[in-house]
Amino acid sequence: MADTRTTGFPGVEQTVLGADEIIINMGPQHPSTHGVLRVKLRLDGERIVDSECVIGYLHRGVEKIAEHRSYQQFAPYVDRMDYVAAVSNGLGYCEAVEKLLGAEAPMRAKVVRTILTELQRISSHLLWLGTHAIDIGALTPLFYCLREREEILKIFEKYCGARLTTHAFRIGGLQYDTYDGFEAEVKRFCLDFGHRVDEYEQLLTENRIWIARTKGVGVLTAADAIDMGATGPVLRGSGVKWDIRKAMPYAAYEKYEFEIPTGKNGDTYDRYLVRMEEMRQSNRICLQAVEDIPAGPIMGKVGKVLKPPVGEVYHSIEAPKGELGYYIVSDGTTQPYRVRIRPPSFINLEALDKMIKGHLVADVVAIIGTLDIVLGEVDR
Amino acid sequence: MTALLEFLNTYMWRLIFALVIVGVLPLLAGYVVLMERKVMADMQARLGPMRVGPHGLLQPIADALKLLIKEDIIPENADKLVFWFAPVISVTAAMVAYSALAIGPFFQIAELNIGLIFIVAISSMGIFGIILGGWASNSHYSLLGALRSTAQMISYETAAGLALVGGVLLAGTLSTKQIVQAQQGGTWFVFVAPIGFFLYLVASIAETNRAPFDLPEAESELVAGYMTEYSGFRWAVYFLAEYANMIVVASIATTLFLGGWLRPFGSIxxxxxxxxxxxxxxxxxxxxxxxxxxxxxxxxxxxxxxxxxxxxxxxxxxxxxxxVPGLADSKPGLHGAFWFLLKVFLYIYSFMWIRFTFPRFRFDQLMRLGWYFMIPLSIVNVLGLGVYKVLRQLQWNRWPAFLLTTGGTLLVAIWLVWIAQKKAGIPGSVGDMTEAEG
Amino acid sequence: MPLDNDLVKRFKARFGDKIHEAWTDRKQSILVVNAASLVEISEYSRDDESFDYLVDLTAVDWPKREKRFDVVLNLYSFQKNERLRLKAYVGEGEGCLSVTGVWSTANWLEREAYDMFGIVFEGHPNLKRILLPDEWQGHPLRKDYDILTQDTAWVRENLGIESGQ
Structure with missing residues (x-):
């Protein structure tokens, strides 16, 4: 629990009650640090004077493993990073390798990828919403969110047999074509889901306590957000209208209409609104995409053994948490020379220390929640 | 021997009642937990406990057994005596408070003429258990929880007490029995002092550390607050104290505002x-x-x-x-207990409903609500009820007097909200918090 | 494919031979710059060329090369919607200048590069390991650190087991 002997902060030692400031260790075993995040907090009463994130408890050396696997063999590993959005991870990796190979997936594969990735974004945001609400003390939204997430996971399970670590895509396209009734099921979910988001919003958006707990908490200005490298909803919540799906379209996003929601104040409430709207927009993309999935092959011409030409590539996608980038260096062999994964959670989490300074303990959990981190991705 | 017999003769019923309270209250608390889980499940599109017994009916018993046989862990650096003693204080306070409550016209352990003051005094002793437990654990989470609890209790005890004063004013007595009797034939005090009832509802949620005021044990922030280091049986005792406290505040509200053991529309x-x-x-x-x-x-x-x-x-x-002809005398006792418990459970149900609907307040917001809104309003409420009483004595009709006083209090409430909003600016900003703590 | 567009010309006009090489790879621009001038080039890229967003900072190990590490900075310009990759070659034991003063986000990224490759970033405010334990010996993403290698002493002492494998 709270360690008072080695505080880790210069000039602070041995304080239980003798000193004005106390140190508490939030995590790595704590109900609301979303995994094994550890935050050392230096408190004056309940106000945070200083803080330090300690990460790495879930470090598995994914980047090292990549150097010892062939390109195809490594694909399942990326699912284990952001394990609540495995499909998005897989999409980023497959597209990066395709870019490295100079290959392209056929249109049908691209559209199916888009649908699945957007469903994954919804499911990731749903999990975020439920846990964020629980962190702030609203117990009920979680179960509504899980109810809808379950529908999405069922679609994944029917499509590729797995619910969480899906490994849904292959380099060059897809391994499986859509199952019978895929379109109908996705459509049924999407048509229903719009009302569901309204339902969650009814519980929270205009709730006075919710507003009091989130407005003005964890403010990140646009300039700060860019300086801190924040991406995804965190950046958009600060008012920067930037989304890789629009800026540098990948998969089949060019074909579909959608808006990029942005916030104004860069506080927790705005980020909440941004994510709620993103769910609606993802839903919209899914509905458009599922209307006409082009016929045709699902696998491009990539060959059985992948030997990308010497060189390097950086490819990034808009994962639910932000920009997920893969920087892959090839030395012409069947194994990547270096795979660097740019994890959105890791870089968004960096802003935590700045955001919680001066706030109260209760706000720390709200801000960790609003950053929407997954420790599997932070530590890789 | 004869002295003992005489003692028993005089106090037999009270002893039996006391035993019933000690025996039944934990069971009742256990079933309140089950009820809470079932209500929660219902609101969250789930089933809740279904395994132990049909529809989870034996779940409380299973839980109690599990907690009893768990390993008893006392942290190494804890103050062992206090650590051991703290939960007992909590639960004792909750149970003793019940001795002055009247569940039906006959069922009462001690008929005190200062009943209400006794209950309030004793039940606020429970806070010692929380503070000492938090202190003795020698953990920062527990300490923070205990500190929060102290501040919260002090703030909301005031509001709750003042809300009760309103009811006492109307009844003109402190004895729980007579308070109920004062509502007999007339109207329940909730219809005379709705604002007082509302204030007591909110304050009692805060006093029992229930969401949205469950800051002392805010799970997502302080792990479990003052209970962080407790486990097994000791934890169960705290838990029991919490739920027993809920029953106590619900009983007070029932007695004072909801007509106690009286049947609804008893006079019609x-x-x-x-x-x-x-x-x-x-x-x-x-x-x-x-x-x-x-x-x-x-x-x-x-x-x-x-x-x-x-x-x-x-x-x-x-x-x-x-x-049954000839047994009609038993009606007030039996039906009284039924109506009383029904009201208590309805009151607790409203606690649960609130808990599963609202997010949790932040500490400074809780304090601001307490000091800027609840306490001023409860003072005005007491004044309003005083005016009501005077107006009634001046032979005013009930309705004009009621509308005048309640309307006035309501206006003050709106004004207070307006002031609070104006003062707060953007709620939750950093500068805002500094101002609120002063 | 060598790159010689306006952007590179501007860089070269400003920094002369501190820009060593420029090429495109899969239509992505790469600029190799002098490690000693990394900070000023970064500042220039941020302020004058509007590459105001540091997407990623990482390293690649080429043990056979004279200067074995590439320090790779991935930049993005919101204004131009364009990416640019800056590379600096850093040798073993040589320090690389820290760009934390230019982009705050570089703080953790440089710590990670230090952790994984042992590249020392000079001027970093808090250069210590980030993912691995502070006392860990070795830098795992170096090519000479085998996939089965571990700090056995640390594992034995702190985890109480013989091997983490």
């Missing part, structure tokens, strides 16, 4: 058929139990279901006793 003869409600209610539950009995998946579950049905049938018969 046309609605006397409501007297049939208690036995009928139990009878329907019993019938449902028997209907479900053959449908249980396991024979043992069928048996338990049948047992529950039998129990309910027994209660239905008991509730029907007053209709």
């Amino acid at each position: 003869a046309a609605l006397d058929f409501l007297d049939f409600f208690p036995p009928l209610c139990f009878f329907v539950v019993a019938a449902y139990c028997f209907y479900r009995t053959p449908k249980q998946p396991e024979p043992i579950q069928s048996a338990v279901m049948a047992l529950f049905g039998g129990l309910c049938l027994l209660l239905a018969v008991a509730m029907a006793l007053p209709f």
Whole structure:
């Protein structure tokens, strides 16, 4: 629990009650640090004077493993990073390798990828919403969110047999074509889901306590957000209208209409609104995409053994948490020379220390929640 | 020997009542937990406990057994004596408070003329258990929880106390029995002092550390607050104290505002058929139990279901006793207890409803709500009720007096909200918090 | 494919031979710059060329090369919607200048590069390991650190087991 002997902060030692400031260790075993995040907090009463994130408890050396696997063999590993959005991870990796190979997936594969990735974004945001609400003390939204997430996971399970670590895509396209009734099921979910988001919003958006707990908490200005490298909803919540799906379209996003929601104040409430709207927009993309999935092959011409030409590539996608980038260096062999994964959670989490300074303990959990981190991705 | 007999003769019923309280209250608290889990599950599109006993009916007993046989862990650096003693203080305070409450005209352990003050005084002793427990754990989470609890109790005890003063003003007595009797024939005080009732509702949620005011044990922030280092039986005792406290505040509210053991519309003869409600209610539950009995998946579950049905049938018969000629005297006692408990459970249900709907307040917001809104409003409420009483004595009609005083208090409430919003600026900003702590 | 567009010309006009090489790879621009001038080039890229967003900072190990590490900075310009990759070659034991003063986000990224490759970033405010334990010996993403290698002493002492494999 709270360690008072080695505080880790210069000039602070041995304080239980003798000193004005106390140190508490939030995590790595704590109900609301979303995994094994550890935050050392230096408190004056309940106000945070200083803080330090300690990460790495879930470090598995994914980047090292990549150097010892062939390109195809490594694909399942990326699912284990952001394990609540495995499909998005897989999409980023497959597209990066395709870019490295100079290959392209056929249109049908691209559209199916888009649908699945957007469903994954919804499911990731749903999990975020439920846990964020629980962190702030609203117990009920979680179960509504899980109810809808379950529908999405069922679609994944029917499509590729797995619910969480899906490994849904292959380099060059897809391994499986859509199952019978895929379109109908996705459509049924999407048509229903719009009302569901309204339902969650009814519980929270205009709730006075919710507003009091989130407005003005964890403010990140646009300039700060860019300086801190924040991406995804965190950046958009600060008012920067930037989304890789629009800026540098990948998969089949060019074909579909959608808006990029942005916030104004860069506080927790705005980020909440941004994510709620993103769910609606993802839903919209899914509905458009599922209307006409082009016929045709699902696998491009990539060959059985992948030997990308010497060189390097950086490819990034808009994962639910932000920009997920893969920087892959090839030395012409069947194994990547270096795979660097740019994890959105890791870089968004960096802003935590700045955001919680001066706030109260209760706000720390709200801000960790609003950053929407997954420790599997932070530590890789 | 004769002295003992004489003692027993005088106090026998009270001793029995005391034993019933000590025996039944934990059981009741256990079933309040089950009720909470079932209500929560219902609101969250789930089923809740379904495993132990049919529909989870034996879950509280299983939970209690589990907690009893768990390993007893005391942290190494804890103050062992205080650590051991703290939960006991909490639970004792909660139980002793019950001694002055009247569940029905006969069922009361001690008929005190200062009943309400006694209850309030004793139940606020429970906070010592929390503070000492948090302190003795020698953990920062526990300490923060205890500190929060202290501040919260002090703030909301005031508001709750003042809200009670309103009711006491109307009744003109502090004895719980007489307060209920004062509502007999007339109207329940909730209809005379709705704002007082509302204030007590909010303050009692805060006093029992329930969401959205559950900061002392805010799970997502302080792990479990003052209970962080407690486990097994000690934890269960804290838990029991919390739920017993809930029953106590619900009972106070029932006594003071909801007419205690009185039947709804007791003064309207046309609605006397409501007297049939208690036995009928139990009878329907019993019938449902028997209907479900053959449908249980396991024979043992069928048996338990049948047992529950039998129990309910027994209660239905008991509730029907007053209709047997010659036993009509038992009506106030039996039906009184029924109505009293029904109101208590409704009050607790509203606690749960609130808990599963609202997010949690932040500490400074809680304090601001307490000091800027609840306390001023409860003072104005007392004044308003005083004016009401004077107006009634001046032979005013009930309605004009009620509208005048309640309307006035309501205006003050709106004004207070307006002030608070103006003062707060953007809620939750950093500068805002500095201002609020002063 | 060598790159010689306006952007590179501007860089070269400003920094002369501190820009060593420029090429495109899969239509992505790469600029190799002098490690000693990394900070000023970064500042220039941020302020004058509007590459105001540091997407990623990482390293690649080429043990056979004279200066074995590439320090790779992935930049993005919101204004131009364009990416640019800056590379600086850093040798073993040589320090690389820290760009934390230019982009705050570089703080953790440089710590990670230090952790994984042992590249020392000079001027970093808090250069210590980030993912691995502070006392860990070795830098795992170096090519000479085998996939089965571990700090056995640390594992034995702190985890009480013989091997983490």
